Amino acid sequence: STRSPATAAPSNDPPEQTRTGMSKAALKQAYIDNLFYIQGRFRDVASTYDLYMAAAFTARDRMLERWVESAQVYKTSHARTLCYLSAEYLLGPQLTQNLVNLGIAKVARAAAEELSVDFNAILEEEVEPGLGSGGLGRLAACYLDSLATQRIPAIGYGIRYEFGIFDQVIQDGWQVERSDNWLRNGNPWELPRPKISFAVRYGGHTEQTRDQEGRSRVRWVPEMVIKGVAYDTPILGYGVRNANLLRLWKSEAPESFDFQTFNVGDYYGAVHAKIEAETISKVLYPNDEPEAGKELRLKQQYFFVSCSMQDMIRLHRNTVGPLETIHQKFVVQLNDTHPALAIAELMRLLVDEQAMTWEQAWSITRQTFCYTNHTLLPEALETWSLALFERLLPRHLEIIYAINQEFLDQVRVRFLGDEARIARMSLIDETHGRRIRMAHLAVVGSRAVNGVAALHSKLIKTTIFKDFHELAPERFHTVTNGVTPRRFMVVSNPRLARLITATCGHDRWIGDLEYLRDLETHADDPVLQARWRQVKIAAKRDLACWLDHHTGVPIDPEAMFDIQAKRLHEYKRQHLKVLHIIRLYQRLKQDPSVSMVPRAFIFGGKAAPGYVMAKLMIKLINAVGEVINRDPQVNGYLRVAFMPNFNVKNGQRLYPAADLSEQISLAGKEASGTGNMKFSMNGALTIGTDDGANIEIREAVGAENFFLFGMTAEEVQRKQAEGYRPWALYQGDAELKSDIDLISSGLFSHGDPHLFRPLTDHLIHADPFMVLADYRAYLECQERVTEAYAQPRRWDRMSILNVARMGRFSSDRAIREYAERIWQIEPVVLDS
Ligand code: NBY
Structure with missing residues (x-):
């Protein structure tokens, strides 16, 4: 009957194991049970959403088993634990990822299908936690996966934003932001921990007092107190029993908030305080560069850092004990400067609350933290106005002053009388109004x-850190980014994964990506090449279908898929790509008989809501697309599509389908890039500048399998020092001039010559990212791309070799380097 959960089929598992059994029968039974006992539904009336939730809980039960086991082993082991502090985690959809890491992706799908569940439909139902804005947040998520896979005990700490990165819709070619209410249907992956909560204080003033022994102490009398509550998400490793923990903090008002104020009759005041507390973890700032002086952002940073440091101390107390050894048990990795306040907060907790001496606290702190920098753009280095900081965190300002004084005294000893150097290195910038330099705090407080x-x-x-490097060169390291092959190959490109496994005769590459090398000897095998092409065309068909449905732009899957997907930014130079498209368009218009490889240009990416130029670039892409796509004279050769709402889920549709990956930032500006790795691992060839990780990708795959163009970082520096004059380039290159002039002519703006003027004027007169200087080299390089693509066997060989040689760019390798060279943390092996 349909009144109680049906029995799926006789199970082969021992009875005590059925709840978390891994057989198909056990999974079917668990699925039906979860549908019934958690969603309160039976099969016939269950919605796709109910079916998704039942699947999620079925996976989660199995994850919790490993998680508890890991926690038990970690607790008794003497291994160190890594605390990864990041304001962002761009996790992406969880279900398939977790099934893969549980090792039951195939059997779970089969179980669902035997229950007549459309598995693809339930995957579409999943909303992703978009708790990050770009590469930095996604890197944190890849590192969580690899930390668990490399068996490193780790806790990811962050913020449980109620609203993640906005959803992007395109209206009339413009980006429109929609709020992302990702929690509206509930989140099956997290466990609320109401008992794990900490008070976080803001504002007020400090007082000098004495403790019982008569030592002088500082007491902070805050103006506002809120609390942070832990929400835990288990993170599984692949091919291991280890599971780690992502602990995100949600801000709440303290329980007692209302009574005090309510009793004196100020009910609205009490409600207001509650709202203010809840606001702190309400929304992610959607910028991929800091926006100066946002008070709420500083509150957010302090909020999660304070909860995390208090939690770390609590955990240390629960297990090993004496606080003096906390740096032996924990290492804290700062993902950029957003959590750098943790340095001052740990000092405060140790000195003010644990009554440790300043010297000992500083020694411990200095041995605990490590800092990763993600940007060179000087304007992107985070600073806080001293006035704001003092108002919100008066005690931390005192601590930062004290750190600064001690530090600058040391610098003075080394560089006697070099006051310019002192000013450059100070934690306080006195040149733009007084501001706190978070990067300097992070460097000074880290080992x-x-x-x-x-x-x-x-x-x-x-x-940016020249002076610091001169002072302490041994503290500077490099770890090239990596991405997880589980999500970016196995989950998102199952056809390719199957082909690789069949060709290599094993699937060891999933857990150790260097094994992709086994493909190398097959690079010229015509049978493999034919299958390789089939896999690519199938992915292209899927993407074309999705794009047609979501943008109305029909794309021929036989065309070359030329893709640029990343945040919109002038330094990433989406407009250079647009100039290339316009050039091809003009060539075809002038000579319709010109031979050309059909290309589909696909863009994806969000612009920061306040970044006017980036939003204008989106409009330009769509405007050029509109003209080209409806012009029958060219649209057999050229198509332009803008994928709306580029996020992890949509990215997973792009990477498998790309023939050509666009990595065309101005040399010296892209710290690393990680999309470049995702594309190449999926068999796309890269056209790219000598920048970030492009350089290492080219080295790995071989210069002959990579399309390099443009200036080097050194040439860029030299040109800028000489005085860069884009106007002369514009005047001196007739094609370049005519491409830019076509934009200014109004052809792409229904006759309005003004719409794109801010963009074209900026290119001609300032061009800070030197689009014009690289234009010619880019066009020439694209000719080489076309030539290679016209020789399918050559192209296939290059594509296979790209994949075969990308092993180094697994985040597993990156995490091993961090663990060995920087953290000195040993893996903890769980048996059974
Ligand atoms: O980090 C990116 C870099 O641009 C990219 O080259 C690198 O591969 C990646 C991982 O290392 N940086 C990035 O994504 N930054 C941000 O998303 C970001 C977000 C917020 C703020 C600053 C930067 N902020 O200050 O608010």
């Missing part, structure tokens, strides 16, 4: 500092 690619690490030592 290791690293960049995210070889070039980037070299550049931070010679530019």
Whole structure:
């Protein structure tokens, strides 16, 4: 009957195991049980949403088993634990990822299908937690996956934003932001921990007092107190029993908030305080560069950092004990400067609340933290106005002053009388109104500092951190970013994964990506090449179908898929790509008989809501697309589509379908890039500049399998020092001039010559990212791309070799490097 959960089929599992059994029969039974006991539904009336939730809980039960086991083993082991502090985690959809890491992706699908559940439909139902804005947040998510896979005990700490990165819709070619209410249907992956909560204080003033022994102490009398509550998400490793923990903090008002004020009759005041407390974790700031002076953002940073440091101390107390050894048990990795306040907060907790001496607290703190820098753009380095900081965190300002004084005294000893150097290195910038330099705090308070690619690490030592490098060169490291092959190959490109496994004769590559090398000897095999092409065309068909449905742009899957997907930013130079498209368009219009490889240009990416130029670039892409796509004279050769709402889920549709990956930032500006790795791992060839991790990808796959163009970082520096004059380039290159002039003519703006003027004027007169300087080299390089694509066997070989040689760019390798060189943390093996 339909009144109680049906029995699926006789189970082969021992009875005590059925709840978390891994057989198909056990999974079917668990699925039906969860549908019934959690969703309160039986099969016939269950909605797709109910079916998704039942599947999620079925996976979660199995995850919890590993999680509890890991927690028990970690607790008794003497291994160190890594605390990864990040304001962002861009996790993406969880269900398939977790099934893969449980090792039951196939059998779970079969079980669902035997229950007549359309598995693809339930996957579409899943909303992703978009708790990040771009590469930095996604890197944190890849590292969580690899930390567990590499068996490193780790806790990811962050913020449980109620609203993540906005959803992007395109209206009339413009980006429109829609709020992302990702929690509206509930989140099956998290466990609320109401008992794990900490008070977080803001504002007020400090007082000098004495303790019982008569030592002088500081007491902070805050103006506002809120609390942070833990929400835990289990993170599984692949091919291991280890499971780690992502602990995100939600802000709430303290329980007692209303009574005090309510009793004196100020009910609205009490409600207001509650709203203010809840606001702190309400929304992610959608910028991929800091926006100066946002008070709420500083509150957010302090909020999660304070909860995390208090939690770390609590955990240490629960297990090993004496606070003096906390740096032996924990390492804290700062994902950029957003959590750098943790340095001052740990000092405060140790000195003010645990009555430790300043010297001992500083020694412990200095041995605990490590800092990763993710940007070289000087304007993107985070600073806080001193006035705001003092108002919100008066005690932390005192601590930062004290750290600064001690630090600058040391600098003075080394560089006697070099006051310019002192001013440059100070934690306080006195040149733009008084501001706190978070990057300097992060460097001074850490035992290791690293960049995210070889070039980037070299550049931070010679530019933004030059003085610090001269002072303590041994603290500077490099760890090139990586991405997880579980999500970006196995989950998102199952056809390719199957082909690789069949060709290599094993699937060891999933847990150790260097094994992709086994493909190399098959690169010229015509049978493999034919299958390789079939896999690519199938992915292209899927994407074309999705794009047609969501944008109305029909794309021929036989065309070359030329894709640029990343945040919209001038330094990433989406407009350089647009100039290339316009050039091809003009060539075809002038000579319709010109031979051309059909190309589909596909863009994806969000613009920061306040970044006017980036939003205008989106409009330009769509405007050019509109003209080209409806012009029958060219649209057999050229198509332009803008994928709306590029996020993890949609990214997973793009990477498998790309023939050509666009990585065309101005050399020296892209710290690493990680999309470049995702594309290449899926068999796309890269056209790219000498920038970030492109350089290392090219080295790995072979220069002959990579399309390099443009200036080097050194040439960029030299040109800028000489005085860069884009106007002369514009005047001196007739095609370049005519491409830019076509934009200014109004052809793409229904006759309005003004719409794109801010963009074209900026290119001609300022061009800070030197689009015009690389234009010619880019066009020429694209000719080489066309030539290679016209020789399918050559292209296939290059594509296979790209995949075969991408092993180094697994986040597993990156995490092993961090663990060995920076953290000195040993893996903890769980048996059974
Ligand atoms: O980090 C990116 C870099 O641009 C990219 O080259 C690198 O591969 C990636 C991982 O290392 N940076 C990035 O994504 N940054 C942000 O998303 C970001 C977000 C917020 C703020 C600053 C940067 N903020 O200050 O609010």
